[in-house]
């Protein structure tokens with residue numbers, strides 16, 4: 001494939017945002033990959049659709065699986081999307097016959113990555129996916145190649161630009177989640193169906209992939225714990241702000257003994273935390289690794305140009321025959337690490353809504369004390385005085401189980417007006433210490 005000075009014949013399936021961006025990028029940069037990248041064929045659903053890029057010079061395939069099976073391509077670029085369906089079938093066909101695959105499809109890799117990696121090894125076909133995580137932010141190669149000599153402790157990130165945009169807008173404008181989402185949809189910053197983004201699923205796909213590379217373990221999407229941004233209220237953003245925190249959708253993969261914990265959830269980050277400073281639709285990933293310490297990557301996680309640039313980088317690797325095993329190590333060397341569920345220990349933000357009556361604070365403190373939960377700070381917002389008032393407290397590090405018991409008891413108090421809200425606090429500790 002792609003021998004010494006031969007061109008790499010590229011077939012592209014999916015001509016939407018990323019596929020169109022890739023065609024335009026390759027047309028604009030004919031010198032990319034030493035001029036040895038040659039698009040020969042394309043596939044999408046509708047041949048007659050008006051497209052950003054000119055496709056008249058390429059062979060057309062109605063069926064991406066037929067393109068994947070074509071002997072006239074050296075690399076199959078899958079830009080259709082979805083964990084199953086035609087994207088999966090076509091990638092399996094290409095890998096099965098020894099044709100290299102480049103994809104931006106995080107859902108496919110998070111759910112079927114281990115099986116696809118095994119197939120890729122069996123036929124010695126590369127499976128590259130820099131664009132699948134962080135779009136134009138080069139975190140896949142950074143973890144797989146540049147940091148291959150380190151011991152990664154944790155990878156955390158803001159991996160969904162739509163969610164970060166929504167949270168940033170809520171904070172800046174003081175508008176509700178529903179308002180900001182509707183506006184973002186009108187302006188094209190959020191999908192017509194935003195479920196995959198706002199539910200945390202998209203970020204979970206991405207962190208599963210990063211966790212697999214970082215910890216030499218097969219991705220295991222089914223074991224990730226996921227909570228989205230759709231439960232974040234303006235009240236919590238405002239109260240967290242008063243305490244010196246921002247609420248972000250945190251995606252994290254971390255070592256817990258011999259296991260890996262992969263989770264996505266809203267978290268309070270101190271304003272000085274590197275990830276708290278990522279605003280708008282940007283993505284960021286923070287790697288804690290020994291002996292290099294903490295590294296932070298920031299970049300544009302989506303969009304035609306940045307994502308196409310990541311796909312092009314993978315194609316250029318193929319031109320020079322420079323690629324690693326799918327998750328950094330051969331499949332047989334990937335550990336069966338198993339996954340553990342949500343964190344059992346930590347600091348938490350707890351927001352209550354209570355009737356404005358004497359004795360409320362004593363009643364709440366009593367339940368917390370009874371469960372052994374130690375309070376770090378306590379804030380009652382005077383501006384909210386009225387029938388029901390928010391009370392916010394942060395806890396000292398302690399078991400989640402004890403906090404859950406206290407919160408259940410508080411929820412049952414006669415003075416409690418609404419279900420308490422608990423959000424984990426990520427204080428940024430846990431950076432490797434022995435960096436010297």
Ligand SMILES: NC(=O)c1ccc[n+]([C@@H]2O[C@H](COP(=O)([O-])OP(=O)(O)OC[C@H]3O[C@@H](n4cnc5c(N)ncnc54)[C@H](OP(=O)(O)O)[C@@H]3O)[C@@H](O)[C@H]2O)c1
Pocket residue numbers: 013014015016017018019043044045046047049062063064078079080081082086104105106131132135301302303304307
């Ligand atoms: N958009 C981003 O910024 C971004 C960033 C990172 C990763 N990604 C990933 O990149 C992939 C593509 O995303 P996108 O935003 O470019 O999607 P998109 O704009 O919706 O384009 C999807 C393309 O796939 C084609 N397609 C859909 N179903 C098909 C089928 N059954 N058979 C053949 N072709 C089919 C569509 O054909 P028609 O054009 O004929 O309808 C369209 O050209 C996804 O995996 C996505 O998660 C996207």
